[in-house]
Amino acid sequence: MLAALVQEAGPVTAGCVQERIGGGITYTTVMTILTRLHAKGAVARERVGRSFAWTAVADESGLAALRMRKVLDAESDRQAVLASFVTALSPGDEQLLRDLLAQAAETGEG
Template sequence: MTDSKGPLDEPRSRRRGQGELEAHVLSVLQSAPAPVTAAWVHERLDDTTLAYTTVVTILTRLLAKNAVTRKRAGRSFEWQATSSHAGLAARRMHRVLDADEDRAAVLASFVTSLSPDDEQLLRDLLNQTAENSEG
């Protein structure tokens, strides 16, 4: 049996879920009044154990996913969000679809696992998209 204590009986920090830190950094960036530095983002994160270099790494990953932009500002960069949390999640879903040869099977498996409410929401969204493309 393992407990949640580490060396010297100090509690271990909770391990973040996949994408959780990216989402948190993106959220902070979205609250910015204008393009901001990584230091600005780092100061506003509520995790005092998080290294500045980790924030830069996360911003760079978000840049590769087109969720943020950056521009040179002196010797560093200023960062700006280009995507919402929903947009970032949609990109992850696209990557999953693109990684499998049988897109139909992946989509079918996804759709059959939806709750009735989510299935109806998906139907409504598809109908709305079809109506918008016709009009």
């Protein structure tokens, strides 16, 4: 569903999303999924007449990052959660995380 929105150049209706993904998914199912993605902050919507036009705010990796952030925000001991996460990473993923943190620090994003 999100992939269908990411491929679009601008806001689209739920009907357009339904056509794009095919597979016999009902309109109401498309609306339910879009509404849930909106609640998660993965899509934005704007009123168009009596319905909405939908736009992807995050791609699949962005949605995963949003979920990770929500889990972290829900915990009282952020340091413990992050420490547990880092120690569970493979050496390759740990190095990738270090590289990404270094890049973010260089560009002022971190």
